Amino acid sequence: MNVLIVGANGQIGKMVVEKLKKGKKHNVRAMVRKEEQVADFKDKGIEARLADLEGSVDAIQATMKEIDVVVFSAGSGGSTGYDKTILIDLDGAVKTIEAAERAGVKRFIMVSSIASNHREKWSGDMKPYMAAKYYADQLLEKSGLNYLILRPGMLENEPGTGRIKVGIETAIRSIPREDVASTIVSALDYPTISRQAVDLISGDTSIEEALTQLA
Amino acid sequence: MNVLIVGANGQIGKMVVEKLKKGKKHNVRAMVRKEEQVADFKDKGIEARLADLEGSVDAIQATMKEIDVVVFSAGSGGSTGYDKTILIDLDGAVKTIEAAERAGVKRFIMVSSIASNHREKWSGDMKPYMAAKYYADQLLEKSGLNYLILRPGMLENEPGTGRIKVGIETAIRSIPREDVASTIVSALDYPTISRQAVDLISGDTSIEEALTQLA
Numbered sequence: 277m278n279v280l281i282v283g284a285n286g287q288i289g290k291m292v293v294e295k296l297k298k299g300k301k302h303n304v305r306a307m308v309r310k311e312e313q314v315a316d317f318k319d320k321g322i323e324a325r326l327a328d329l330e331g332s333v334d335a336i337q338a339t340m341k342e343i344d345v346v347v348f349s350a351g352s353g354g355s356t357g358y359d360k361t362i363l364i365d366l367d368g369a370v371k372t373i374e375a376a377e378r379a380g381v382k383r384f385i386m387v388s389s390i391a392s393n394h395r396e397k398w399s400g401d402m403k404p405y406m407a408a409k410y411y412a413d414q415l416l417e418k419s420g421l422n423y424l425i426l427r428p429g430m431l432e433n434e435p436g437t438g439r440i441k442v443g444i445e446t447a448i449r450s451i452p453r454e455d456v457a458s459t460i461v462s463a464l465d466y467p468t469i470s471r472q473a474v475d476l477i478s479g480d481t482s483i484e485e486a487l488t489q490l491a
Numbered sequence: 492m493n494v495l496i497v498g499a500n501g502q503i504g505k506m507v508v509e510k511l512k513k514g515k516k517h518n519v520r521a522m523v524r525k526e527e528q529v530a531d532f533k534d535k536g537i538e539a540r541l542a543d544l545e546g547s548v549d550a551i552q553a554t555m556k557e558i559d560v561v562v563f564s565a566g567s568g569g570s571t572g573y574d575k576t577i578l579i580d581l582d583g584a585v586k587t588i589e590a591a592e593r594a595g596v597k598r599f600i601m602v603s604s605i606a607s608n609h610r611e612k613w614s615g616d617m618k619p620y621m622a623a624k625y626y627a628d629q630l631l632e633k634s635g636l637n638y639l640i641l642r643p644g645m646l647e648n649e650p651g652t653g654r655i656k657v658g659i660e661t662a663i664r665s666i667p668r669e670d671v672a673s674t675i676v677s678a679l680d681y682p683t684i685s686r687q688a689v690d691l692i693s694g695d696t697s698i699e700e701a702l703t704q705l706a
Contacts, residue, residue, distance in 0.1 A: 332611070358573035362581075362619040366626065367610075395582075396547070404577040411581065411626055418633055 277464060280305045280343040282372055283350025284324070285313050288387060288431075291457035292347060297322060302464060307339050329368030333375050340379035347460055348372055349387040358404045365405060369412035373419050381421070383467065385460055388413050388427040390475050391448050413473060424463055425473035428456045441479025442486045449477040459483050466491045492679060495558040497522045497587055498565025499532065499539070503602060503646075506672035507562060512537060517679060522554050544583030548590050555594035562675055563587055564602040573619045580620060584627035588634050596636070598682065600675055603628050603642040605690050606663050628688060639678055640688035643671045656694025657701045664692040674698050681706045 279296060283289040284306030296304035297320075306317045306324040317324035325339035329350060340346065348369055352360035369386070376384050391397035392409040416423050426442075429449045436454030459476060462483045463469060468491045479486070494511060498504040499521030511519035512535075521532045521539040532539035540554035544565060555561065563584055567575035584601070591599050606612035607624040631638050641657075644664045651669030674691060677698045678684060683706045694701070 358577060359619045362573060362577055362622045366577075366581075367622045370626075371610075395586075404574045407577045407582045411585075411630075415626075415629070 277344040278303045278305060278342055279345045279347060279464065280307055280325070280340060282307045282329075282346060282348045283387075284308050284317065285310075286349055286351060286353075287433075288453050288457050288460075289347075289349040291454055292349065292460050293317070293322060295457055295461045299461065305339070305343065307336075329364050329371065333371045333378070336371055337375035337379050340375055340381055343379065343381055345383045345385065345464060346372065346376045346381050347385045347387070349460075361404045361408045365408035366412050369408075370415050373412075373416050373421065377419055377421055383470075384416060384419075384421045384423045385463060386413060386416055386423060386425045387456065387460070388425050388473070390427045390429045390445065390477070392427060393473070397448070417471075417473065422470050423472075424469050426456070426459065426463075427473065427475045429475070429477040431456070437478060438483060439479055439481060440483055440486050441477050441481060442474045442490060445475035445477060447477075451476060451478045455483070459487070462487055492559040493518045493520060493557050494560045494562060494679065495520045495522055495540070495555060497544075497561060497563045498602075499523050500525075500528050501564055501566060501568075502648075503668050503672050503675075504562075504564040506669055507564065507675050508532070508537060510672055510676045514676065520554070520558065522551075544579050544586065548586045548593070551586055552590035552594050555590055555596055558594065558596055560598045560600065560679060561587065561591045561596050562600045562602070564675075576619045576623050580623035581627050584623075585630050588627075588631050588636065592634055592636055598685075599631065599634075599636045599638045600678060601628060601631055601638060601640045602671065602675070603640050603688075605642045605644045605660065605692070607642060608688070612663070632686075632688065637685050638687075639684050641671065641674065641678075642688065642690045644690070644692040646671070652693060653698060654693065654695055655698055655701050656692050656696060657689045657705060660690035660692060662692075666691060666693045670698070674702070677702055 285308050314324040327336045327339045352364035389409045392406045398406040429451045432452045434452045436452045466487045500523050529539040542551045542554045567579035604624045607621045613621040644666045647667045649667045651667045681702045
């Protein structure tokens with residue numbers, strides 16, 4: 277399969293790209309915003325495609341030629357204002373969803389955030405971000421796409437353990453970014469996990485076993 | 492009919508409340524955020540109900556007892572940050588939509604903004620606001636509610652002329668707030684204008700004639 281990573285220069289995005297390249301099972305394409313990022317990926321032997329999530333749906337769609345699966349792991353990040361929360365985390369995500377629908381993409385994997393689907397758990401400075409993720413997910417669920425929404429817990433930079441818990445969680449727990457990336461990569465082999473939204477935290481189950489239970 | 496004005500203390504909201512009270516055809520209820528605003532409306536003989544758009548859907552729904560029509564004319568305004576754009580103009584609006592669905596409200600009239608439905612026309616500092624209005628409208632259209640979305644042009648404080656143009660506009664033109672308020676009030680008498688979203692600017696046609704053409 278040809279897999280496009282939107283937000284390939286982000287922390288999780290980079291890991292997904294590297295794992296896909298190493299795995300050799302699928303063809304990975306990195307969608308990035310800057311020319312220099314295209315060059316960086318090309319230097320590593322990875323095909324990169326240029327588009328800005330603040331640009332048009334057409335421009336985003338142009339990166340989806342012959343793409344089977346889109347992974348959305350982009351984010352405005354903590355150092356920009358709430359204007360970018362609306363324009364990237366919400367509008368950029370929805371434009372990517374629209375582009376994927378138009379391009380006939382077979383599957384859309386969204387990296388969301390735990391508790392974003394529960395307004396009463398939104399708190400403090402993160403409220404606008406949680407709202408943006410919530411509405412992007414809502415519009416993905418209302419789209420015609422075959423989707424998998426993963427809502428990881430608090431992201432950590434520790435090495436992955438390969439052991440996760442997926443499903444509907446009541447507690448907000450954490451997960452290493454590497455395990456999120458591994459779960460995304462493994463999920464490509466479970467095409468019957470369709471139109472599902474699940475929480476994703478560290479757990480006791482291997483990624484394969486956890487995904488088998490969802491499939 | 493019993494009509495709830497959400498954002499009754501806003502510029503357009505206040506005019507709608509006053510016109511409904513004067514018209515005596517319908518019972519107006521003002522939804523406001525602060526106790527002192529409740530008192531102000533009560534002093535004028537208007538029933539006011541207290542709820543915060545940053546609060547829960549349940550609390551908003553509690554203001555909708557025996558309400559037939561909800562008018563949403565609330566807005567975070569120009570003096571707050573983009574966090575409020577997400578939390579009021581988008582999430583507050585969608586919570587009101589959800590509350591109206593749960594409460595079995597018969598009709599929802601949304602005050603939106605011209606060009607919010609055309610991303611390519613969003614510009615500058617207004618982009619996040621336009622995006623928030625766009626997604627609130629999208630989710631209203633995807634709801635089960637009977638809705639009328641009015642997208643007024645640039646709002647002016649001049650007295651109303653009583654002459655408007657409604658429909659699908661290509662030009663971004665202006666309209667006095669008073670004519671927007673009058674259009675909302677008149678629209679109550681056209682219940683067959685259902686599940687429609689239209690632009691609203693100053694024009695040559697009387698409000699009644701313009702609405703008759705939509706009905």
